[in-house]
Amino acid sequence: MSTSDLVRLVLSDIAIVAGLSILIGATAPRWPDRWLSRNHGPMRLSFPRRESTFRALGVTRLARRLPEFGATFGGKSKASIPGRDAASLQRYLIEVRRAEWVHLLSMLTFIPIAFFNPWWLTLVFAVIAIAANTPFLLILRYNRLRLTRLIDRMNR
Numbered sequence: 340m341s342t343s344d345l346v347r348l349v350l351s352d353i354a355i356v357a358g359l360s361i362l363i364g365a366t367a368p369r370w371p372d373r374w375l376s377r378n379h380g381p382m383r384l385s386f387p388r389r390e391s392t393f394r395a396l397g398v399t400r401l402a403r404r405l406p407e408f409g410a411t412f413g414g415k416s417k418a419s420i421p422g423r424d425a426a427s428l429q430r431y432l433i434e435v436r437r438a439e440w441v442h443l444l445s446m447l448t449f450i451p452i453a454f455f456n457p458w459w460l461t462l463v464f465a466v467i468a469i470a471a472n473t474p475f476l477l478i479l480r481y482n483r484l485r486l487t488r489l490i491d492r493m494n495r
Contacts, residue, residue, distance in 0.1 A: 340457075348455075348456065348460070349460070352452045352456065352460065352464055355448070355451055355452055356448045356449060356452065356464060356467075356468060359445075359448040359451070360445045360448050363441055363444045363445055363448075364408070364441050364445075367437050367438075367440070367441045368437075370437060370440075372433050375433045375436040375437050375440070376433060378436070381443055382436060382439060382440075388484070390481065390484060390485060393477065393480070393481040393484070396477060398477050398478055398481045399481075401474050401477070401478055402478045402481075405474060405475065405478065425490060425493045425494065428486060428489060428490050428493070429490060431486065432483065432486045432487065432490065435479055435482050435483045435486060436483065438475070438479050439476060439479045439480065439483065442472040442475045442476045442479065443472075443476065445468065445471075445472050446468050446469050446472045446473075446476075447468070448468055449461060449464040449465040449467075449468045452464055
């Protein structure tokens with residue numbers, strides 16, 4: 340493979356991965372809330388259950404530094420809690436789950452390029468896709484943990 344062929348392949352890979360990520364983010368606000376009312380599939384996977392573990396990973400610092408694009412395609416921003424009552428928190432929890440799904444699915448956007456890429460280039464894109472989405476996913480998991488505990492306290 341010549342250098343120009345490799346450059347074309349990498350550029351097409353970037354377009355595919357970025358395009359799929361944008362497509363996922365653009366369709367997410369239209370997903371029915373009932374899909375997100377409970378933890379399904381990978382949402383059930385247990386990350387650390389203690390807030391202190393997330394703080395030790397620097398999640399609070401990351402949350403201040405990373406951009407919030409939740410409202411970009413018509414969704415809701417998660418930069419601040421929209422209300423303090425149980426119903427508002429429950430709606431916010433749905434938005435947090437929606438964002439988690441967006442980042443989980445975006446981690447997998449490298450899969451289509453595996454069909455026409457050399458294995459090593461697919462691996463590079465897999466590492467990039469996973470590494471780019473992991474900080475956001477950690478922040479969202481931390482927020483979901485805190486929100487769930489707060490809602491449980493309010494319901495008691």
